[in-house]
Amino acid sequence: MTPGTPVLEARALSKRYGRRQALTDCDLTVPRGRVVGLVGPNGAGKSTLLQLACGLIAPTSGSIRVLGARPAADAAHLAKVGFVAQDTPVYAGLTVGEHLRMGARLNPAWDAALAERRIERIGLDPVQKAGRLSGGQRAQLALTVAAAKRPELLIFDEPAAALDPLARRGFLENLMEFVADLGASAVLSSHLLADVERVCDYLIVLSGARVQVAGTVQELLAGHYRFSGGSGSGSGTGGGIDSGGSLPPGVQVIAAERTRGGSTLVVRVDDPRPPVGWSVEPVDLEELVLAYMTRAGLPAARSASTVPGVPR
Numbered sequence: 001m002t003p004g005t006p007v008l009e010a011r012a013l014s015k016r017y018g019r020r021q022a023l024t025d026c027d028l029t030v031p032r033g034r035v036v037g038l039v040g041p042n043g044a045g046k047s048t049l050l051q052l053a054c055g056l057i058a059p060t061s062g063s064i065r066v067l068g069a070r071p072a073a074d075a076a077h078l079a080k081v082g083f084v085a086q087d088t089p090v091y092a093g094l095t096v097g098e099h100l101r102m103g104a105r106l107n108p109a110w111d112a113a114l115a116e117r118r119i120e121r122i123g124l125d126p127v128q129k130a131g132r133l134s135g136g137q138r139a140q141l142a143l144t145v146a147a148a149k150r151p152e153l154l155i156f157d158e159p160a161a162a163l164d165p166l167a168r169r170g171f172l173e174n175l176m177e178f179v180a181d182l183g184a185s186a187v188l189s190s191h192l193l194a195d196v197e198r199v200c201d202y203l204i205v206l207s208g209a210r211v212q213v214a215g216t217v218q219e220l221l222a223g224h225y226r227f228s229g230g231s232g233s234g235s236g237t238g239g240g241i242d243s244g245g246s247l248p249p250g251v252q253v254i255a256a257e258r259t260r261g262g263s264t265l266v267v268r269v270d271d272p273r274p275p276v277g278w279s280v281e282p283v284d285l286e287e288l289v290l291a292y293m294t295r296a297g298l299p300a301a302r303s304a305s306t307v308p309g310v311p312r
């Protein structure tokens with residue numbers, strides 16, 4: 001992969017299962033070296049996107065490229081991507097040590113020292129059968145096997161869902177260490193926004209089978225605000241709160257809520273100075289994500305999405 005090649009690039013990517021549309025016209029360009037959080041409600045299409053990226057399923061239309069090539073293009077490309085599926089699959093009948101030996105046989109760039117060091121550090125017994133491990137230990141084993149491949153991209157589908165808070169914290173710290181040590185990129189789907197906030201520096205919000213927003217966490221937080229006030233808006237003097245009718249051009253309303261004093265809006269703006277009658281506050285990641293999830297269900301708001309970087 002040449003420097004600058006995106007780790008993930010999707011163009012008009014769509015996937016349909018029978019009559020069910022799981023992804024619709026998704027455009028994405030994810031730069032390398034990021035820890036990407038993929039978030040969205042149940043059934044949004046997150047697993048579908050990750051499976052497309054791994055080459056486990058094929059698009060219905062559009063294209064996806066991973067590390068500059070077709071997903072799972074050949075053995076060399078497969079070796080560059082580590083994938084841990086939602087149920088952290090391990091072979092129940094094999095021991096921890098046998099998992100490592102199998103990994104060594106199947107992967108040309110296998111880092112045996114890294115795998116052994118890590119198994120020792122997390123206290124897994126090499127002779128224990130994987131079927132007897134706890135959910136958290138299985139997740140750690142799956143992460144170890146994926147990372148010892150020394151992939152350029154690690155993909156995780158809800159990696160920490162089964163883990164207790166302490167195990168989750170340890171798992172995510174390890175994940176960040178791996179990404180830093182390997183100079184790799186990672187994409188992980190999660191419903192746990194606090195986890196995403198802790199480890200991810202790039203965010204993709206999927207909802208209603210579409211990419212609602214994508215970008216670095218820093219840029220997204222710097223470009224979104226909460227506007228409160230505007231008691232006149234929604235009263236027929238230039239538009240309802242959903243469209244932000246009383247707001248100047250350049251302010252894009254992502255989510256709107258009517259309050260006693262007027263409205264509370266989550267807006268996307270270049271210039272955070274609020275118009276007269278409105279106060280402005282920063283939003284956190286959770287508020288931003290929830291706003292985009294809400295927006296997916298608002299036809300008026302979707303049609304207003306004309307700001308660069310916010311896909312329609």
Ligand SMILES: Nc1ncnc2c1ncn2[C@@H]1O[C@H](COP(=O)(O)OP(=O)(O)OP(=O)(O)O)[C@@H](O)[C@H]1O
Binds near residue numbers: 018044045047049
């Ligand atoms: N193999 C399949 N056959 C038919 N429909 C499917 C299949 N896999 C997923 N779907 C449907 O596609 C849509 C997207 O599913 P997907 O698993 O990608 O969502 P998700 O965002 O990962 O959800 P969750 O957060 O619940 O894991 C859903 O409506 C789901 O029912």
